[in-house]
Amino acid sequence: MAQKEIELILSRQFADSLDTPIFITDTVGNLLFYNRPSEKILGLKYEDTGPMPVDEWSTVFQPRDEKGNELPPGELPLVKSLKEKMPAQANFWIEGLDGSRRFLSVTSFPIIGQGHRFLGAIAIFWENVTE
């Protein structure tokens, strides 16, 4: 596999050093990396899965509104950040593989490197926020 862009390499280093769940995707939403705190959200381990194509991880990760309705993909901050190259934010519920429900606040932003190179997006998940 080709070497990652330096901005993605440094993003991963940053994510690896934080105790906050972080996803890093490429420009089409393939999950390049998720850090250890994110493993609770996905119910998967990066060690086991490695990078995941967008179709694969988005089916594991099913965000719902407070009534339990699945959110359309276009409502997800990460999808917005990739599509519009803008920061985005949303609150939603997710159900873990173990059946537990979590309320999350998600902030995402596009990764734009020197020379205006669009390289992907980062999503940060905040837990224990009040609805």
Next chain:
Amino acid sequence: MNLSYWGTRGSVPTFNLQTQKYGGNTPCVALSDDQTLLILDAGSGIRGLGDSISQDMMDHYDIHILITHFHLDHIQGLGFFKPLYVPGKKITIWGPPVSDTTLRANVGKYFGPPLFPVHLRELPCALTLHEIVPQEPFYIHSYKIVADFICHPGATVGYRISKGNKILSYIPDHEPWLGSVDFPNHAEWTSGYELAKDADLLIHDSHFTNDQYEGKIGWGHCSIQHAIEFAKLANVKRLDLFHHNPEHTDEDLEEYYVRLVDNSLPFDVSLAREGTNVTL
């Protein structure tokens, strides 16, 4: 490929009796054939290079200067490069794109008061400035060049230059350990890997030893040991240790070499030395 070292020191020109063997000029490496002079970085070493250019070369050679980044040690010799003052002489400067400014503006910061008496627009040569596009190959006569961003503060690129079947990789300021997962085992997540892969010669940062590096993580440089591990990962055929620390004397460098360069490495390792030539 014919290459000569005009400056191998990092950070600041360092001239004293203790550094005269490996040299005190800051980065400048020249590649020349019978029609092109390709210059890697414009540290203080570029002054001597400019002075060495014969009238025949001045008349017939294309001159291209490839800048890795705008830290002072990589551009400080530019104003003293004589061909810039030759009316009509075609010179091209290549450098990294920086989002909030242009290459012209960056070079222009050097030329002009209060730092320099001559303005960029007053240079009599025919100067062209080209922002490189990362990862997109470009050609200068028979040289194929690829530049890409690498791990070093600010917008910094390294260059991969091929001619015929020979490959030179020039990464003078680089901190590959930073950001790498499980260094040096994960090529895909290691800065600079694609630039250095299978190179016949890798000219690489070697500013610190591991002990010195510990207090300087994030400064953008690497240790001699990391340079060797990076070269091994990239499967290069030869590594020249470059960007010598101003605090390292000739004696220090040779002591590090003996202590840190393992004889059983599958490639050659040398200390880049100002005033010497390499043929690939």
